[in-house]
Amino acid sequence: MQNTRLNNLVNAAWTRLGEWFTNPWRHISLVLISLLLGVFLGTAIPTTAGQAANWDVIVAGILVLFTEAVSRIVYGGNRRRKKTTEGVSTASLLSEVVNALKLGLTYSLFVEAFKIGS
Numbered sequence: 041m042q043n044t045r046l047n048n049l050v051n052a053a054w055t056r057l058g059e060w061f062t063n064p065w066r067h068i069s070l071v072l073i074s075l076l077l078g079v080f081l082g083t084a085i086p087t088t089a090g091q092a093a094n095w096d097v098i099v100a101g102i103l104v105l106f107t108e109a110v111s112r113i114v115y116g117g118n119r120r121r122k123k124t125t126e127g128v129s130t131a132s133l134l135s136e137v138v139n140a141l142k143l144g145l146t147y148s149l150f151v152e153a154f155k156i157g158s
Contacts, residue, residue: 058133061133067133070133070137071136071137071140072140074137074138074140074141074144075140075141075143075144076144077141077144078140078141078142078143078144078145078146078147078148079144079145079147079148080144080148081141081144081145081148082144082145082146082147082148082149082151082152083148083151083152085099085103085145086099086149086152103145103149106142106145107142107145107146110138110139110141110142111142113135113138114135114138114139
């Protein structure tokens with residue numbers, strides 16, 4: 041990319057944000073918030089899709105594609121990640137946050153299935 045002022049501003053903001061999340065408490069809280077957001081979405085999505093019965097199959101397919109894509113990105117391949125000064129990369133943080141969202145979503149869908157089955 042060209043070295044423009046906008047590009048420099050975005051790179052500086054991204055670097056600062058990555059350095060801000062190297063603090064372990066902020067890192068854990070961000071992952072926990074993502075997990076809880078996944079639990080909320082896992083409850084909200086089937087409820088809203090269940091109102092119109094013709095969306096059930098489409099929403100289920102989209103959720104399966106999302107979980108499989110996230111699993112493929114997080115767990116697949118032997119990619120080398122650049123480490124920051126603290127040892128935590130921004131790609132690693134992003135993958136942890138998205139994986140926590142996926143875990144919360146999957147957990148909540150199982151809980152919803154148990155509620156419907158009982």
